[in-house]
Amino acid sequence: MIQIYNVSKAYRKDAAALSELNLKIPKGDFVYITGPSGAGKSTLLKLLYAAEKPSRGQILINGQNITRMRGRRIPELRRHMGIVFQDFKLLNSRTIFENVAFPLEVQGKKRFEVSKKVFQTLKLVGLEHKLQSLPLELSGGEQQRVAVARALVVDPLVLIADEPTGNLDPDVTLDIMGLFRGANARGSTVLLATHDREMIRRFPRRVITLENGRLVDDRMP
Amino acid sequence: MERLIYFIRRALRNMRQCLFLCSVAIGTTAVALTIIAFFAIVVLNVQQLTADWSRQVEIVAYLDTVPDARTLQGLHGKILALPEVESVDYTTPEQAFSQFRKRLGNDADLLSGVDPDILPASFEIALKPLFRNQAGVDTVVTRLQKEVGLNDIKFGREWLEKFESFVALLKLGGAVIGGFLLFAALFIVSNTIRLTQYARRDELEVMSLVGATSMFIKTPFLIEGAIQGALGGIAAIVGSFVLFRLFLYESLSSLLLASGSGAIAFLPLSFQGLLLSAGVFLGLFGSLMSLRKLVRV
Numbered sequence: 001m002i003q004i005y006n007v008s009k010a011y012r013k014d015a016a017a018l019s020e021l022n023l024k025i026p027k028g029d030f031v032y033i034t035g036p037s038g039a040g041k042s043t044l045l046k047l048l049y050a051a052e053k054p055s056r057g058q059i060l061i062n063g064q065n066i067t068r069m070r071g072r073r074i075p076e077l078r079r080h081m082g083i084v085f086q087d088f089k090l091l092n093s094r095t096i097f098e099n100v101a102f103p104l105e106v107q108g109k110k111r112f113e114v115s116k117k118v119f120q121t122l123k124l125v126g127l128e129h130k131l132q133s134l135p136l137e138l139s140g141g142e143q144q145r146v147a148v149a150r151a152l153v154v155d156p157l158v159l160i161a162d163e164p165t166g167n168l169d170p171d172v173t174l175d176i177m178g179l180f181r182g183a184n185a186r187g188s189t190v191l192l193a194t195h196d197r198e199m200i201r202r203f204p205r206r207v208i209t210l211e212n213g214r215l216v217d218d219r220m221p
Numbered sequence: 222m223e224r225l226i227y228f229i230r231r232a233l234r235n236m237r238q239c240l241f242l243c244s245v246a247i248g249t250t251a252v253a254l255t256i257i258a259f260f261a262i263v264v265l266n267v268q269q270l271t272a273d274w275s276r277q278v279e280i281v282a283y284l285d286t287v288p289d290a291r292t293l294q295g296l297h298g299k300i301l302a303l304p305e306v307e308s309v310d311y312t313t314p315e316q317a318f319s320q321f322r323k324r325l326g327n328d329a330d331l332l333s334g335v336d337p338d339i340l341p342a343s344f345e346i347a348l349k350p351l352f353r354n355q356a357g358v359d360t361v362v363t364r365l366q367k368e369v370g371l372n373d374i375k376f377g378r379e380w381l382e383k384f385e386s387f388v389a390l391l392k393l394g395g396a397v398i399g400g401f402l403l404f405a406a407l408f409i410v411s412n413t414i415r416l417t418q419y420a421r422r423d424e425l426e427v428m429s430l431v432g433a434t435s436m437f438i439k440t441p442f443l444i445e446g447a448i449q450g451a452l453g454g455i456a457a458i459v460g461s462f463v464l465f466r467l468f469l470y471e472s473l474s475s476l477l478l479a480s481g482s483g484a485i486a487f488l489p490l491s492f493q494g495l496l497l498s499a500g501v502f503l504g505l506f507g508s509l510m511s512l513r514k515l516v517r518v
Contacts, residue, residue, distance in 0.1 A: 049430070051430075072434070072435070075433060075434045075437075076432065077432075078429075078431065078432035079431075081432075083430050083431075089423065089426070089427050089430070091423065091424050093238040093239065094238075102428070102431055103431035103432065106428065106432050106433040106437060107432065108224070150431070154431075154432075
């Protein structure tokens with residue numbers, strides 16, 4: 001369960017990126033966060049994975065108040081999250097296997113456990129035959145599947161995706177959406193920031209709309 | 222232990238994968254340390270030269286009368302018993318006369334008909350290295366006067382004062398320039414490492430996003446910094462030895478030989494160890510400084 005109470009965020013004094021936001025997202029929900037550029041979508045996601053702190057208000061994830069969390073406990077919070085970006089953020093000097101294995105290595109998992117889980121996850125995204133490739137040897141769609149695999153490999157409680165299909169063509173978008181829906185079916189709460197109305201129409205779920213940092217709409221399909 | 226092996230493996234893999242950046246960091250450390258090594262070679266050798274010069278700090282005590290064998294032995298023993306004294310040489314009037322004659326060279330004829338007894342007997346007293354300075358000389362002179370009863374004592378006060386101010390200047394200059402070079406090396410190396418780490422900021426960001434702790438992110442970079450520093454240190458030792466043999470040896474040799482000193486030396490083993498440690502320190506400290514700014518988990 002994600003609870004957001006009266007959250008505001010201002011990067012400068014005169015410009016609020018988010019204002020007085022109140023939201024409840026139950027465990028296992030699938031939520032689109034939409035709105036025009038500069039609406040505050042990315043800021044909201046950054047607050048959720050604690051890359052930013054709110055200027056006001058409280059955010060609770062599974063009962064834990066992350067706004068009061070000490071810096072050294074943030075890694076622990078992120079280990080239960082999967083984060084996917086529009087620009088993939090893969091390590092281009094590392095192989096696909098190494099990229100996907102990274103979150104498990106961070107958690108200190110044993111090598112055989114890492115290998116097994118990475119292989120399973122790459123199979124899930126259909127890239128088990130590209131283990132030793134480097135990211136730049138893959139297409140954009142494949143790179144994003146690797147980024148999703150890196151997010152899914154830890155069986156995240158919360159999967160956060162910021163415009164994950166923004167640079168991809170429609171067929172690849174379908175593939176990626178399939179992966180998010182699969183993760184949601186396995187129990188992950190999914191928060192997906194997007195501009196793509198066609199995607200929302202095609203896979204209807206709860207839609208939260210932001211404008212100028214304010215919640216303007218929150219509707220179920 | 223397993224974790225440490227993992228960190229070392231990751232550090233080595235990082236170095237392999239970013240070979241160019243890694244070489245730049247090693248090269249910068251090596252150049253910075255070579256400059257310091259060069260400076261140290263000059264300072265150590267000039268110090269050796271001044272140590273040789275300091276042997277000339279000598280006290281001569283003249284005797285009113287030529288002592289008999291027993292008195293001579295007593296005086297000799299008393300002087301040698303002083304803690305500051307390294308050696309004592311007794312010069313008879315005849316020996317002094319003969320030295321004087323030698324020194325006059327072609328004008329030795331001037332001494333014809335002169336009795337050697339006009340020159341006094343004397344003790345030439347050499348001091349231990351620690352006391353070859355103004356204070357040491359003063360202590361010994363006072364002791365010779367009070368404890369041994371010798372009153373006619375000579376030493377090169379003016380020369381000693383000049384020598385002392387030269388040594389003091391050398392030490393101060395060495396410390397100031399050495400400190401400046403070390404600080405410059407630290408600045409250059411830490412900025413180079415910062416650049417190499419800045420080029421890998423995506424990696425640092427991804428690590429932090431997948432839940433890596435600050436220690437997990439920093440440790441391989443610190444190990445990498447230490448390895449780069451050590452390699453830079455080794456390169457500096459080898460490089461400065463080659464340059465020393467090619468360029469410095471001859472110029473320093475001519476300077477030192479002209480002043481009658483022995484062969485010049487490369488850095489002693491202990492200093493080479495120090496240079497290696499300085500490399501490791503520069504790498505570690507440089508990494509730590511830049512990581513503090515780049516890693517904010």
